[in-house]
Amino acid sequence: MARSDEAEAFFTAVYRAVQEIPEGKVTSYGHIAKLVGTPQRPRQVGLCLKHLPSDPTSRFNHDNVPWQRVINAKGIISPRSQPSGSLNQAAALEEEGVTVTTGALGELMVDFAEFGWFPRVLPSEAEGGVSDGDDDEEVSEGDSEDGQQ
DNA sequence: TTCCTGACTCTAT
DNA sequence: AATAGAGCCAGGA
Numbered sequence: 001m002a003r004s005d006e007a008e009a010f011f012t013a014v015y016r017a018v019q020e021i022p023e024g025k026v027t028s029y030g031h032i033a034k035l036v037g038t039p040q041r042p043r044q045v046g047l048c049l050k051h052l053p054s055d056p057t058s059r060f061n062h063d064n065v066p067w068q069r070v071i072n073a074k075g076i077i078s079p080r081s082q083p084s085g086s087l088n089q090a091a092a093l094e095e096e097g098v099t100v101t102t103g104a105l106g107e108l109m110v111d112f113a114e115f116g117w118f119p120r121v122l123p124s125e126a127e128g129g130v131s132d133g134d135d136d137e138e139v140s141e142g143d144s145e146d147g148q149q
Numbered sequence: 150t151t152c153c154t155g156a157c158t159c160t161a162t
Numbered sequence: 163a164a165t166a167g168a169g170c171c172a173g174g175a
Binding site: 028029030033039040041042043044045046047048049050067070071072073074077078079080081 | 155156157158159
């Protein structure tokens with residue numbers, strides 16, 4: 001059952017990456033996927049959070065993993081999490097100082113340019129990516145996988 | 150066991 | 163610029 005072991009490692013990597021997100025900041029599934037070394041599998045990242053145990057005795061749980069700080073690349077809180085209680089998620093983000101804008105359709109949009117958190121300042125961003133009004137959440141392929149400690 | 154869906158993203162049209 | 167389609171892999175029925 002090596003496959004389950006790999007899946008567990010993936011889950012753990014995702015949870016750790018999410019834990020690294022500072023309060024008042026948000027990131028995207030795709031970015032987390034890159035951190036864990038699987039930039040091609042952002043959906044799996046979402047599954048990890050969905051399977052995130054609520055059991056406090058578990059190594060990772062909703063109390064230790066700020067899953068609510070993880071949103072999609074469009075800067076919008078995943079509408080599929082609504083049945084789970086996206087309003088609670090949005091409210092929690094605002095509590096942390098994140099401005100959540102509600103769209104006409106009810107989509108919860110977060111200003112990624114300001115609240116988007118990245119583990120490392122990628123060269124493209126460092127040379128002057130985000131600065132004034134024009135936002136550009138595009139992240140260049142930084143590569144250089146930093147091993148999970 | 151197989152098939153489908155899914156907390157997404159990227160690329161092409 | 164906007165829309166549509168493909169890709170990825172795991173969990174649930």
